[in-house]
Amino acid sequence: MRGRRSEMLSAMLLLLPFMAAFVLFFLLPALQTLYLSLTESSLTRTSAFVGLANYDTLIHDPSFWSSLGNTFYFSLLTVIPLTALGLVMALLVDHFTKASGWLQGAFFLPYVLPISVMTLIADWMLQPSSGIVNHLLGVQRAWFSDVDWAMPVVAIATVWWTVGFNMLIFIAGLRNIPREQYEAAALDGARGFAVFRYITWPALMPVTITALVLQLIASLKVFGQTYIMTTGGPFNTTRVTLHYMYETAFTQSDAGYAAAVAMAFMFIVVALGLAQALLLRKRKGRA
Amino acid sequence: MKHTPLHWTVVAAVSALALAMLWVAPLLWALSTSLRPEYETIAPTLHLLPQRWTVEAFTKTLGAGNVPRWLFNSALVALAVTAVTMAISLMAAFAFSQLRFRGRNLLFMVSMLALLLPFEALLVPLFRTMNGLGLINTYAGIVLPQVVSPVVIYVFRQFFDAVPNDFRDAALLDGASPLRVLWSVYLPMSGNIVWAMAIVTFIAAWNNFLWPFIIVTSNDMMTIPLGLTQTYDAFGVRYAQLMAAALLGAFPVALAYIVFQRRVTQGLLAATGLKG
Numbered sequence: 238m239r240g241r242r243s244e245m246l247s248a249m250l251l252l253l254p255f256m257a258a259f260v261l262f263f264l265l266p267a268l269q270t271l272y273l274s275l276t277e278s279s280l281t282r283t284s285a286f287v288g289l290a291n292y293d294t295l296i297h298d299p300s301f302w303s304s305l306g307n308t309f310y311f312s313l314l315t316v317i318p319l320t321a322l323g324l325v326m327a328l329l330v331d332h333f334t335k336a337s338g339w340l341q342g343a344f345f346l347p348y349v350l351p352i353s354v355m356t357l358i359a360d361w362m363l364q365p366s367s368g369i370v371n372h373l374l375g376v377q378r379a380w381f382s383d384v385d386w387a388m389p390v391v392a393i394a395t396v397w398w399t400v401g402f403n404m405l406i407f408i409a410g411l412r413n414i415p416r417e418q419y420e421a422a423a424l425d426g427a428r429g430f431a432v433f434r435y436i437t438w439p440a441l442m443p444v445t446i447t448a449l450v451l452q453l454i455a456s457l458k459v460f461g462q463t464y465i466m467t468t469g470g471p472f473n474t475t476r477v478t479l480h481y482m483y484e485t486a487f488t489q490s491d492a493g494y495a496a497a498v499a500m501a502f503m504f505i506v507v508a509l510g511l512a513q514a515l516l517l518r519k520r521k522g523r524a
Numbered sequence: 525m526k527h528t529p530l531h532w533t534v535v536a537a538v539s540a541l542a543l544a545m546l547w548v549a550p551l552l553w554a555l556s557t558s559l560r561p562e563y564e565t566i567a568p569t570l571h572l573l574p575q576r577w578t579v580e581a582f583t584k585t586l587g588a589g590n591v592p593r594w595l596f597n598s599a600l601v602a603l604a605v606t607a608v609t610m611a612i613s614l615m616a617a618f619a620f621s622q623l624r625f626r627g628r629n630l631l632f633m634v635s636m637l638a639l640l641l642p643f644e645a646l647l648v649p650l651f652r653t654m655n656g657l658g659l660i661n662t663y664a665g666i667v668l669p670q671v672v673s674p675v676v677i678y679v680f681r682q683f684f685d686a687v688p689n690d691f692r693d694a695a696l697l698d699g700a701s702p703l704r705v706l707w708s709v710y711l712p713m714s715g716n717i718v719w720a721m722a723i724v725t726f727i728a729a730w731n732n733f734l735w736p737f738i739i740v741t742s743n744d745m746m747t748i749p750l751g752l753t754q755t756y757d758a759f760g761v762r763y764a765q766l767m768a769a770a771l772l773g774a775f776p777v778a779l780a781y782i783v784f785q786r787r788v789t790q791g792l793l794a795a796t797g798l799k800g
Contacts, residue, residue: 247702248623252631255616255677262650262669263638269649280648281655329540336540342785343544346551349781349788350774351731351749357770358554361763369553372570397550402792409793429532451796458644461733465753479644486648487738499645506642 270503273496280490291497301498303473304481307388311463311477312456314392319456320448322396323403324441328433330404331411341408345401352398356465359394381467387475391462399455403448410444411437443517450513454506478502558582558767565763581764582772590743591769594751598730599776601666601747605729606722608671614718617680618706622692632681638674647738654739661745666736670729676721679794683717684710720791723784727777748773 274292277285295301330340347355362370365379380390414437422436460479463469469476476484482502486495557565558581560574585591619625620632650669659665687710695705711718736750746754752773755766781788 244623244702245625248619248625248628251615251619251623251702251706254612255635255672256631258612258668258672259635259638259674261653263641263646263672264634266646266649266653267641269652270646273649281652325539326543329536329543332536333540338785340540340544342782343547345789346778346781347547349727349731349777351752351777352733353749353752354770354774357752357755357766358550361557361767362550362553364763367566367570367763369570397547405789405792406796447796454642458642460644461737482645483647486651492648492652495648499648503641503645506645507640510640 270496270499273493274500276493278491278493278496280486280492283493287493291494292500294494295497295501300473301478301481301501304476304478307463307473307475308457308459308477308479310388311392311395311459311475312453314389315395315456316449316452318392318396319400319403319452320445322400323448324407324445326400326404327407327411328437330408341404344404347398348401350398352461353465355394355398356462359390360466363390382471384471384474387467387471388463391466391475394466395456395459395462403452406444406448406451407441410441414440443520446513446516446520450509450516454509457502457506457509554767554771558764558771560764562762562764566761581762581768585765585768585772589755590746590751591748591755591772593744594746594748595772597663597745598747598749598773600663601736602726602729602776604663604667605670606726608667609673609676609725610718610722612671613673613676613680613721614706614711615703617677617684618702618710620677621681621684622689622705622710623702635674635677638672639678644734647734651738659739661740661742663745665739666745666747669735670732673725675795676725678797679717679721680714683714687713716787716790717794719784720787720794723780723787724791724795727780727788730777 273283275286275288276283277287277290326340326344330337330344333340360381362368363380365371365377370380371377378386380386418436418440419432422432427435458479459477460483463475463477464480464483467475469480478498479502482495482498485491485498556573559577559579561576561578561580564571564575616635620628654660654665654669657665659668691709691713692705695709696702700708730747731749732747733749736747740746740750743751743754752769755769
C-alpha cells in the first residue's frame with residue numbers, strides 16, 4: 238500500500254485548482270463584502286473604516302426600503318403562481334403518459350432561453366402600437382411605463398419563462414411516490430380527486446416546501462428582468478434590491494454602502510435557506 | 525390512472541392542450557416575426573403568418589453588426605466554462621470522496637457554504653478583485669468566476685461515494701496514481717452524470733447575464749445574452765431583425781435541450797438534490 242503522506246499529497250494536488258478558484262472568486266469576495274460594508278469605499282479604492290455607519294444609513298434609507306418592497310412585491314406576484322402552475326403542469330405531464338415528452342418539452346423550453354431573448358420577445362409582444370397583445374385586447378397600453386402594470390407584466394413574463402423548472406421538480410416528486418400507495422387507495426375505493434387529496438398531495442408536501450423556498454429565493458434575486466424590461470421604472474416602482482445595489486456600486490461608485498445592501502440581502506436569502514432546511518427536517522422528524 | 529372519471533379526463537386534456545399552446549405561442553410568434561420583411565412588422569393590420577416569407581432578417585443580422593462576434597464569444601466562454609468546471613470539479617470531488625487527508629470534512633463544508641450564499645451579493649468585491657487582476661473585458665475575466673460550482677462537486681461526490689471501494693483499492697494496489705484511477709476507473713462509470721452536469725453547465729454559462737453584464741463593457745467582448753440588450757441601438761426598431769437575433773441567440777441552448785432532454789432534466793434534478 239502507498240503511504241498516507243502520498244495520498245495526502247495527491248489530494249492536495251487534485252483539490253488545488255478548485256480551491257484556488259474558490260478562495261479567489263468566492264471566499265475572499267464573501268469576506269470582502271463584510272469588510273467593505275464597514276468602510277467608505279469607491280468602486281476601486283477603499284478609504285476609511287466607518288464601523289456600522291453604512292448600516293445606520295441603510296435602515297433610514299427610503300430608497301433601500303422601497304427597493305426591498307418592490308422585490309417582495311415581485312416575489313408575491315411570482316412565487317405562488319409559479320409553484321401552483323408547476324404542480325398543475327407536472328400533473329398533466331404525468332397523466333398523459335403518451336404525450337408526456339411533447340407536453341414537458343412545450344412547458345420547459347422557455348426555461349432554457351437566455352434572459353434577453355425572453356425580454357426581447359416580451360417587449361415585442363407588448364409594443365404599444367404594433368404588439369400582438371394590444372392587438373388582441375384592442376387597447377393601446379404602454380405596459381412597461383404603466384405604474385400599475387409594469388411589475389405584474391414582468392412577473393407574468395417571468396412565470397412563462399421559468400415555470401418549467403418547478404414543473405420538473407414536481408414531476409420528480411410524483412415519480413417518487415410508491416405505486417403501492419395508489420394500489421392500496423384503489424382497493425379502498427378512492428377515485429379521481431380523492432386519490433390526489435389523500436395520496437398525491439400529502440406525498441408531495443416536502444417537494445412543495447422545497448419548490449416554494451427555492452422559488453422565493455430565486456424571486457428575491459430578481460434583477461435582469463426588471464433591469465432590461467423597465468430599467469427600474471416607471472418612477473422606480475420596479476427597481477429591486479439587487480438593482481439598487483448595482484446602481485449604488487457601479488453608477489454612484491459607493492462600494493461601501495453597496496456592500497451593506499449586499500449584506501442585508503445575503504442575510505435574507507441565507508435565513509430563508511436555513512428556514513427551509515429546518516422545515517424539512519421537522520417534517521422528517523414527525524414522519 | 526385508469527380510475528379517473530371521464531369529465532376529469534376531458535378537463536385535463538383541454539387544459540393541457542391550452543397551456544401547451546399558450547407556452548409555445550410566444551416562440552412561434554417570434555419565429556413568424558423573424559421570417560417577414562421589416563415593413564410587415566409595423567403594418568396596421570396584424571397577420572399571424574408572414575404575407576411575404578423571407579430570411580432577410582437572418583441574413584442581415586448575421587451579415588452586419590456584432591451578432592456573429594457575440595455568438596462566437598458565447599460559444600467560446602460557454603465551452604471554456606464547461607471544460608474547466610468539469611475538470612476541476614471532478615478532481616476535487618474525487619479527492620473529497622476517495623482520498624483520506626486531514627481537514628477533509630472541514631474543507632468540504634466550507635466549499636458547500638457557497639451553496640448558501642447568493643453569488644449576486646458578491647458582485648462588488650468580485651468586480652474589485654477582477655479589476656485588480658486586470659481581467660475586465662477579458663475572456664478569462666468572464667470565465668473564471670463561473671467555474672466555481674460547488675453543486676457540481678456535491679453531485680459528483682455523491683456519485684463517487686456510491687462506487688464500491690474495491691475498485692479504488694485494487695487499482696491503487698496495482699500502483700496506479702489517484703489521477704489515473706479517476707481517469708480510467710471512475711470516469712467511465714460516471715459517464716451519464718458527467719454528461720448531464722456538463723450540458724446543464726453549458727446552458728447556464730451560455731445564458732449567464734449578470735456576470736458578463738458586470739465584467740464586460742466593450743462591445744467586442746459581449747456574450748450574446750448581453751449583446752442582445754444592446755441591439756436597439758444597432759437596429760433601431762427593426763423587429764424582424766431583433767427576433768432573428770433573439771432566435772439565433774437561443775438556438776444553441778434550445779438545440780442542446782431538445783437533443784439532450786433527458787440529460788438536462790437529470791442534471792437539473794441532481795443539482796437541486798432531488799435525484800442522484
